[in-house]
Amino acid sequence: MRTPSVRQIMPGSNREMVRKHTGSSLALAAEVPRRCNLGRDSGRPCTRGANLRSPRESNKEELEAIGAEVATRYRDLRKRPLSVAIMGQTGVGKSSLLNAMFAANLEVGHARPTTKQPTPLSVRSNEGHEIIFWDLPGIGESESADAGYLDVYADLLLGCDVAIWACHVDNRSTLQDVRTLDALLSGRSIDQRRLLLSRLTFILTKADVLSNPSWIYALDGNSGTFAPPKAVTGRLEERERYFEEVLLAPHYQELVSRTYVTGRFSGRKLSILSEVAGHRLEIEGRELICHGYVTDQVEKRLLARFPDTSEVWQRLRENHRVISCSSIFNYDLTRVLAAILNKLGWESVARFADVIEKTENISDIPFDTARHLSNIVVWDRRTERPIYDLKTAEIR
Numbered sequence: 371m372r373t374p375s376v377r378q379i380m381p382g383s384n385r386e387m388v389r390k391h392t393g394s395s396l397a398l399a400a401e402v403p404r405r406c407n408l409g410r411d412s413g414r415p416c417t418r419g420a421n422l423r424s425p426r427e428s429n430k431e432e433l434e435a436i437g438a439e440v441a442t443r444y445r446d447l448r449k450r451p452l453s454v455a456i457m458g459q460t461g462v463g464k465s466s467l468l469n470a471m472f473a474a475n476l477e478v479g480h481a482r483p484t485t486k487q488p489t490p491l492s493v494r495s496n497e498g499h500e501i502i503f504w505d506l507p508g509i510g511e512s513e514s515a516d517a518g519y520l521d522v523y524a525d526l527l528l529g530c531d532v533a534i535w536a537c538h539v540d541n542r543s544t545l546q547d548v549r550t551l552d553a554l555l556s557g558r559s560i561d562q563r564r565l566l567l568s569r570l571t572f573i574l575t576k577a578d579v580l581s582n583p584s585w586i587y588a589l590d591g592n593s594g595t596f597a598p599p600k601a602v603t604g605r606l607e608e609r610e611r612y613f614e615e616v617l618l619a620p621h622y623q624e625l626v627s628r629t630y631v632t633g634r635f636s637g638r639k640l641s642i643l644s645e646v647a648g649h650r651l652e653i654e655g656r657e658l659i660c661h662g663y664v665t666d667q668v669e670k671r672l673l674a675r676f677p678d679t680s681e682v683w684q685r686l687r688e689n690h691r692v693i694s695c696s697s698i699f700n701y702d703l704t705r706v707l708a709a710i711l712n713k714l715g716w717e718s719v720a721r722f723a724d725v726i727e728k729t730e731n732i733s734d735i736p737f738d739t740a741r742h743l744s745n746i747v748v749w750d751r752r753t754e755r756p757i758y759d760l761k762t763a764e765i766r
């Protein structure tokens with residue numbers, strides 16, 4: 371399997387650069403008629419070659435040329451890179467997350483706010499489809515810096531296809547995140563709020579810091595994977611529920627979730643589904659859209675009534691589920707990527723299958739790397755020697 375090419379472009383002016391690289395499909399679609407003089411206010415029509423042909427002939431040719439140009443523009447539009455923004459407070463591990471997911475080399479800071487400009491990271495599938503991940507500066511650096519960063523966040527939220535909002539797993543002070551989200555939503559129309567909220571996926575970073583009891587490193591030969599013990603899993607789930615309650619639940623009326631489906635859904639089935647879910651469900655192409663907040667209870671009701679399509683209900687719920695992960699232990703990074711692709715739509719899941727496959731492998735960590743991730747050495751003060759150090763332990 372070929373490694374996805376990861377390219378970093380150093381940014382110029384923040385907002386200008388963000389606009390240049392993003393541009394929602396809506397903006398591009400609006401540009402098509404304008405560029406091709408098809409809009410109602412287009413003024414004069416295209417004049418290419420008009421003096422050599424009869425009016426009828428030239429009209430036909432022009433229409434064909436315009437048609438071809440429109441088709442090309444729409445093809446380009448379909449090919450445009452998808453974009454994903456990573457937002458959140460400074461130090462929560464946004465840059466580290468991208469580094470871990472895509473073996474990138476974004477700057478990481480251990481003491482001070484580090485990322486100062488939106489930094490694009492291009493990830494390509496084997497077939498050349500592209501997603502640009504925007505590593506953003508962290509909120510909470512200073513009042514003056516935050517004001518500028520909020521503008522960038524607003525631009526990116528409007529221009530990007532998906533936004534990941536990262537919070538530190540061990541932080542129960544959610545006020546800063548709530549305020550930032552409110553600031554981004556305030557003054558917007560209900561449709562814009564719906565759009566922005568449905569793009570957001572909340573994640574909890576640094577899951578490994580909840581390390582009492584210790585994480586389990588399941589060794590298989592010379593490598594293995596990290597997993598939380600049951601007690602830590604329970605605490606992670608509790609925190610996920612808490613962040614969901616604080617950040618998502620207040621917007622329950624505005625939340626819209628989508629997932630791809632295969633097969634047909636009759637109008638009758640959709641109305642039964644809507645009744646069971648307690649929200650209006652509709653089909654748009656291959657997408658199932660749920661107008662409302664898909665809680666655990668909604669998922670359970672759908673699973674109980676329609677167990678044969680359990681994957682669809684799980685993906686729908688995933689839209690609003692907070693996900694814990696760790697960039698140090700490479701824990702659940704594939705789940706984060708899957709949540710992003712689920713939001714990007716069914717085409718993206720197929721297009722970036724090899725990128726997902728690649729992240730599945732990154733949870734496998736060689737023992738020689740894993741032993742350096744342990745943070746306990748037992749030191750005997752009498753002999754002045756270590757009794758136990760995982761760094762030097764032998765595999766038996």
Ligand SMILES: Nc1nc2c(ncn2[C@@H]2O[C@H](COP(=O)(O)OP(=O)(O)OP(=O)(O)O)[C@@H](O)[C@H]2O)c(=O)[nH]1
Nearest residue numbers: 460461462463464465466479483484485508697698
């Ligand atoms: N234990 C642990 N530490 C992490 C993890 N991810 C990042 N860190 C550490 O958190 C610190 C900040 O990481 P960054 O990736 O620079 O955080 P950031 O959100 O990009 O910060 P800004 O650029 O200032 O917004 C660094 O010391 C990282 O090593 C993780 O999953 N687990």
Ligand SMILES: [Mg+2]
Nearest residue numbers: 464465484485
């Ligand atoms: Mg950073």
